Amino acid sequence: MSETLGxxxxxxxxxxxxxxxxxGVSQPTASRVLNGSARKVNEALRERVVTAARExxxxxxxxxQAVARGTSRTIALVISGISDPYFSAMAxxxxxxxxxxxxxxxxxxxxxxxxxxxxxxxxxRGHQPLAIILAGTGFLAPHPEDTLVDELRRYEExxxxxxxxxRTDLPFETVSFDNHExxxxxARELAxxxxxxxxxxxxxxxxxxxxxxxxxxVHGLADEGISHAADRILYPEFSWDGARRAIESLxxxxxxxxxxxxxxxxxxxxxxxxxxRSRGVSIPxxxxxxxxxxxxxxRDIVPSLTTVHVALDTVAEEAIHRxxxxxxVFTRKTVPAYPVLxxxxxxV
Amino acid sequence: MSxxxxxxxxxQVADHAGVSLATASRAxxxxxxxxxxxxxxxxxxxxxALGYSANVLAQSVARGASKTVAIVLGDIADPYFSAIAxxxxxxxxxxxxxxTMAATGGDAxxxxxxxxxxxxxxxxxxxxxxxxxxxxxAGERMAREVAAIERLGGRVSVIGSRTTTGRAVAVLNRAxxxxxxxxxxxxxxxxxxxxxxxxDLVTAAERSTGFVEAAAARGIVIAPDRVIPSKFSRDxxxxxxxxxxxxxxxxxxxxxxxxxxxxxxxxxxxNAGLVPGxxxxxxxxxxxxxxQDVTPSLTTVALPLAEIGxxxxxxxxxxxxxxxxxxxxxxxxxxxxSTPPRRAD
Numbered sequence: 218m219s220e221t222l223g224x225x226x227x228x229x230x231x232x233x234x235x236x237x238x239x240x241g242v243s244q245p246t247a248s249r250v251l252n253g254s255a256r257k258v259n260e261a262l263r264e265r266v267v268t269a270a271r272e273x274x275x276x277x278x279x280x281x282q283a284v285a286r287g288t289s290r291t292i293a294l295v296i297s298g299i300s301d302p303y304f305s306a307m308a309x310x311x312x313x314x315x316x317x318x319x320x321x322x323x324x325x326x327x328x329x330x331x332x333x334x335x336x337x338x339x340x341x342r343g344h345q346p347l348a349i350i351l352a353g354t355g356f357l358a359p360h361p362e363d364t365l366v367d368e369l370r371r372y373e374e375x376x377x378x379x380x381x382x383x384r385t386d387l388p389f390e391t392v393s394f395d396n397h398e399x400x401x402x403x404a405r406e407l408a409x410x411x412x413x414x415x416x417x418x419x420x421x422x423x424x425x426x427x428x429x430x431x432x433x434x435v436h437g438l439a440d441e442g443i444s445h446a447a448d449r450i451l452y453p454e455f456s457w458d459g460a461r462r463a464i465e466s467l468x469x470x471x472x473x474x475x476x477x478x479x480x481x482x483x484x485x486x487x488x489x490x491x492x493x494r495s496r497g498v499s500i501p502x503x504x505x506x507x508x509x510x511x512x513x514x515x516r517d518i519v520p521s522l523t524t525v526h527v528a529l530d531t532v533a534e535e536a537i538h539r540x541x542x543x544x545x546v547f548t549r550k551t552v553p554a555y556p557v558l559x560x561x562x563x564x565v
Numbered sequence: 566m567s568x569x570x571x572x573x574x575x576x577q578v579a580d581h582a583g584v585s586l587a588t589a590s591r592a593x594x595x596x597x598x599x600x601x602x603x604x605x606x607x608x609x610x611x612x613x614a615l616g617y618s619a620n621v622l623a624q625s626v627a628r629g630a631s632k633t634v635a636i637v638l639g640d641i642a643d644p645y646f647s648a649i650a651x652x653x654x655x656x657x658x659x660x661x662x663x664x665t666m667a668a669t670g671g672d673a674x675x676x677x678x679x680x681x682x683x684x685x686x687x688x689x690x691x692x693x694x695x696x697x698x699x700x701x702x703a704g705e706r707m708a709r710e711v712a713a714i715e716r717l718g719g720r721v722s723v724i725g726s727r728t729t730t731g732r733a734v735a736v737l738n739r740a741x742x743x744x745x746x747x748x749x750x751x752x753x754x755x756x757x758x759x760x761x762x763x764x765d766l767v768t769a770a771e772r773s774t775g776f777v778e779a780a781a782a783r784g785i786v787i788a789p790d791r792v793i794p795s796k797f798s799r800d801x802x803x804x805x806x807x808x809x810x811x812x813x814x815x816x817x818x819x820x821x822x823x824x825x826x827x828x829x830x831x832x833x834x835x836n837a838g839l840v841p842g843x844x845x846x847x848x849x850x851x852x853x854x855x856x857q858d859v860t861p862s863l864t865t866v867a868l869p870l871a872e873i874g875x876x877x878x879x880x881x882x883x884x885x886x887x888x889x890x891x892x893x894x895x896x897x898x899x900x901x902x903s904t905p906p907r908r909a910d
Contacts, residue, residue, distance in 0.1 A: 243614055291682060293665070299647040300854060309642040312668060321682055323665040324641060326654060333658070340632050340663045344686050374613065457857070487858045514642060517799070517832040518858050 233275070240269035245374035251275070251543075291321045292540050293346040295337055297329045297353045301456075301484055302512045307352055307382070310533035318537055320347065329353070329422070335365050342372045348540030352382035380539045382532055385425050390547045392535050396426050396509075397433035399525040399554025400481075403507060404437025406556045407477060407523075411565030412505065413443060416471075418463060418480040418489060420455040427455070430481040430509055449475075457488035464492025472496065475504055477562065483508035483515055483524055490561075505562040509554075520560035527554045582611035630689040630718035634878060636666045637679055639695040640798070643825055644853040645870065649694050649724065652874025660882060662689060671763065671797060673698050673706070680710040684717060690881035693723045694874070696768040696797075722881035724873055726767050727893060732880045734873055734894060738768055738850075741866040741896030742775030742822075745848060748898045749818055749864075750783050753907035754846060757787050758816035760805045760826050762797040769797060772822040772850055791816070795826065802829025803836075810837045817846060817907060824849035824856060824865055831859070831903070846904040850896070861902035868896050 237247035242262055250258050250266040258266075269275075292315055299305045308324055315322045325341065327334040334351075341349060349372060366388060369379050381391035407415075417434060420427040435445050453459035460480055464472075478493070480486040486508030490500055498504050501520055511526040531552050539547050579589035584604055592600045592608035600608070634657045638646040650666060657664045667683065669675040676695060683691060691714055693707075711721045711731065722732040726739075749757075759776060762769030777787050793809065795801035802821050809816075810833065819834075821827035827849030831841040841847050842861040849856075852867035873894055880890050 245613060299641065299666075300644075300651060302642075302644075302855070305642045305644070305647055309640070312641060321667065321679070323635075323667050323686075325663060325665050326650070328654075337663050341665070343631070344633075371613065491857065514644075514799070514855065515858065517828050519835070519860050 235273055236266060236269045236275050239273060240265040242266060248374055248376055290319060291323055291344070291346045292537070293341045293344070293349045294322050294324045295327060295334065295341070295349060295351045296324065297327055299324070299326055301482075302514050303482060303484060303510050304352070306510075306512050306514065307529055307533070310529040311350065311352075311536060314530070314533040314537040318541055320537070320541070327353070331365070335368065338365060338368045338372075342368060342377070345375070346377070348378040348380055350380040350382065350536050350540060351384055351387070352536075353384050378540055380536050382536055383426050390549050392532050392539075392550045392552065393426070394527045394532070395551050395554045396429035397436070399527070399556070400430040400433030400509065401437035401440070403479070403509070403523075403525050403556035404434045405440055406558060407479075407505075407507065407562060408438060408441035408443055410558075410562060412477045412562070413565075414474055414476045415445060415449060416467075416475045416478045417445070417450040418460050418478065418485055419450055419452045420481060421452045421459060422455045424455065427481045434479055453485075455485070457484050457491075460485035460488030461492040461495075464489050465495060472498070472504075476565065477505040477507065479507045481509055483510045483512045483522060486522060486524070486561075487515065487518065501561050501563050507562055511557055523559045523562040524557055525554050526557050528552050578608065578611050578615055581615060582607040584608060631687045632662050633686050633688045634662050634664045634690045634692065634881075635683045635686060635688040636664060636692045636694055636874075637676060637683070638666060638668055639671045641666065641668045643798075644855050645823065645825065645851050646694060648854060648870035649874035649877075652871035652876075653692055653878045654874075655871070656875045656878040656882075669695055671695060671766065677706055677710060680714065684714055687717050688714070688719045690878060691719055691721045692874070692877045692881065693721065693725075694877070696766040697723070697725050698765050699767055699770060700765070720881040722877045724877050726771055732886065734877045734880065735891075736768075736868065736873065736894045737896065738771040739775035739778075741850065741868075741898075742772040742820075743779035744896070744898050745820070745850070745864075745866050746776045746779035747783070748900060749820070749846075749848060749904060750780065750785065752900070752904055754818040754904070755785060756815075756817045757785070758791045758806075758809055758814065758819050759787065759793065760795050760802055760819060760821040760830055761792050762795055762801070762822045762826060764794050766797065769822045776820055797823060797826065799825050799829040799832075802826035802831075803833045804829075806830040806833035807836065810834070810839075815845070818848065818904065819845060820848050822850055824851045824853045824863060827863055827865070827903075828855075828859060831863075842903045842905055846907070848904055852899060864901045864904040865899055866896035867899050869894065 233247055234244055237244045240247060246258060246262060247266050250263050251270060294308060294311055296304045296308060312322045325337045327337060373379055379389050381387060381389050383393050384391050417431055419431045431450060438445050451463050453463035478489045480489050486506050490506055493500055493504055500506055507523040509525040511524045535550055575589055576586060579586045582589060588600055588604055589608050592605045593612060636650055636653055654664050667679045669679055714721055725733045727735045759773055761773040764770055773792060780787055793805050795805040806819060819830050821830050827847050831847050834841045834845050839845055848864040850866045852865045856863050876890060880886050883890060
């Protein structure tokens with residue numbers, strides 16, 4: 218291949234298109250190789266692209282990519298909800314990190330509905346943001362249709378970046394919390410404080426991350442020689458209200474036996490507290506309560522809530538890094554989560 | 566069809582696939598009209614081969630505006646805004662639109678920059694949910710950006726006060742605060758401190774002024790040094806009340822111009838070794854969702870936040886808004902445990 222550029226006029230910067238033509242591949246393929254993509258490229262093709270890029274002196278130029286992308290210094294964040302304090306805290310953390318990188322964030326909400334998620338991604342893709350971050354609790358079952366995956370791949374092919382937070386249902390790498398280990402450590406601490414009889418509140422919607430918290434907690438109790446009866450795990454609707462209703466509809470003798478209620482999120486722990494109070498139970502004197510997430514906006518609740526801290530800022534930082542970095546191939550990253558003991562679990 | 570030099574256009578994709586422009590559009594942009602599977606596949610293959618992405622600008626030219634509704638709000642973590650957003654989302658959904666949000670941190674300059682960026686989305690509607698700033702300059706700047714968005718086929722709706730012009734949902738902040746002052750005085754409170762938020766923000770200023778004026782009409786003068794500016798946040802409430810109590814002041818009731826500020830105020834009272842409600846009463850404004858977890862339960866002025874959000878979008882989408890859409894929103898005083906009846910001294 219002896220085509221040379223610049224024969225017929227002034228030199229201009231080497232574009233992705235030039236590389237693609239020289240390598241004899243399509244532009245999307247060249248993009249996948251040089252911009253990084255979860256989609257594999259045939260080794261022989263990859264070689265050709267890399268060689269062509271080197272021969273032409275192509276450099277991945279972020280601003281050129283921005284032009285190619287059509288915009289922008291904007292990142293699109295797609296989250297499950299914002300009324301839930303966890304998600305608004307997550308969104309705020311991402312916006313803080315984005316701001317440090319000189320980026321703007323636009324946010325859209327799916328309410329955990331796959332039809333809305335698809336519609337949103339389709340529309341957002343058209344605005345050509347620098348990256349699309351999908352943050353959620355991750356469905357247990359893989360995504361039922363491939364259409365969302367197709368949209369995301371097409372977006373990647375035009376140079377966009379897909380970043381996942383706590384999503385295990387999509388074929389892209391994700392940043393997650395260590396749900397299992399965090400819950401496990403919390404269970405061990407609580408057993409250490411003398412608690413023996415627990416009620417666990419899980420999620421009625423099958424969410425992998427949430428199930429990991431239940432499994433981890435049971436594992437931690439087992440570590441301490443406490444076997445947990447399966448009927449002491451309830452799966453109410455995944456919400457503050459769901460938790461409250463679950464507590465309110467407990468049999469009186471069941472309630473009397475419970476020493477500590479563990480809920481998979483702080484939001485649900487607070488719903489449980491509301492339910493307990495409505496039954497005349499005093500927290501933490503009669504029943505202790507623990508949650509998971511360590512939501513800052515809930516820091517003024519009395520008594521202060523024992524929970525598992527998840528480093529939202531670390532996750533946000535990693536997400537923004539992935540949204541702004543070329544060439545690196547990202548693998549799953551798990552961010553540590555650790556128990557924080559507070560007034561709601563003083564000990565037996 | 567495309568504003569960007571060098572971008573692949575929908576026409577090119579249609580030619581490449583050997584289909585009409587309409588078919589290509591239906592296949593790629595989503596449509597209730599079905600496209601034959603083999604044509605659909607061809608269009609997708611051509612789009613992929615050419616590296617086409619549904620550039621919203623192209624759609625905008627065809628339709629005048631995109632499917633997007635953009636909400637500009639202050640702080641994404643503030644439950645006041647997420648409640649408003651939920652109402653906007655409900656109406657958007659019913660109209661086949663998608664909602665995006667951007668936060669400004671209450672900064673007028675950032676709002677301007679955000680509006681400039683939002684223009685690129687060619688939104689069908691823009692909801693300005695953050696509080697307006699007092700002052701002519703802010704008003705003119707905003708008016709220019711609003712005009713720019715409208716030129717692109719979008720409509721702007723503002724959640725504001727009685728004095729906001731254009732498509733606006735007027736929240737009667739002043740009257741609500743006045744009603745609250747009356748209710749607290751009826752409960753026996755006399756010695757007030759106001760955590761007043763940012764005095765440059767219309768919402769905060771109206772709530773604070775409404776309270777002071779109503780108290781004055783009842784013969785209670787609230788001294789200027791008891792009307793304390795603060796950050797419009799939980800931390801703002803915490804810091805201001807901590808400083809107030811540290812100075813030796815002991816009001817019998819603290820009015821915070823927003824519930825998030827009131828929550829911070831309660832934490833500061835507790836931190837000073839006092840009991841909120843029993844020792845120092847606290848009242849807020851908004852009736853945000855998180856109050857369900859606050860003890861003692863917080864007295865406030867309830868606003869139908871989701872309804873406000875819904876109304877703001879309905880207003881933007883209506884060609885000829887009728888009276889029901891433009892009626893102002895009143896707050897309703899809700900007395901709870903944080904302001905028990907005060908015994909006369």
